[in-house]
Amino acid sequence: MTFERLETILLPAIKICQKQAIEFKKMFGEDLLTIGPVHESRVIELERHIKQSIPDFYRKFLERYNPHGLEIMMTGIYGLEEIRNVYDNHHSGMNIFKNGYIPIIGDNSGNILCVRSDQKENVTLYIADHEQDFTLDAFDSLERFLVELVDQKLN
Helix, strand or coil, rough: CHHHHHHHHHHHHHHHHHHHHHHHHHHHHCCCEEEECHHHHHHHHHHHHHCCCCCCCHHHHHHHHCCCCCEEEEEEEEEEHHHHHHHHHHHHHHHHHHCCCCEEECCCCCCCCEEECCCCCCCCEEEEEEHHHEEEEECCCCHHHHHHHHHHCCC
């Protein structure tokens, strides 16, 4: 998957979420969502911290958008802070992170959806099932998963 394809898929939902976040802030005075670019050095810092490389397509997404609080249909799309938090909170009990899996999505059931750090095309999405001690199963194509998720949001 390329960054351009990822951006094309997610951008319509990101725009809707940004509008919703503005309304939320007007009503409650709190930021529900932040989206904004970060310097490459912040991504490199995270990679050093987790001792894994983030795939190029997601690295570019983080550098351009770095979402915090982005939820599409009760599914969280992780930014730097969420990736670090998942890694720090689950790393000791989960060998998956030592084996090149990067958490990029969290679902509302507590599962963590990951990609492999070495995947470039036809990216497989792996599910770390919280009810199965976070064992990994190949789940779906990342692209198909995101297209269906955004389609639900738009319709």
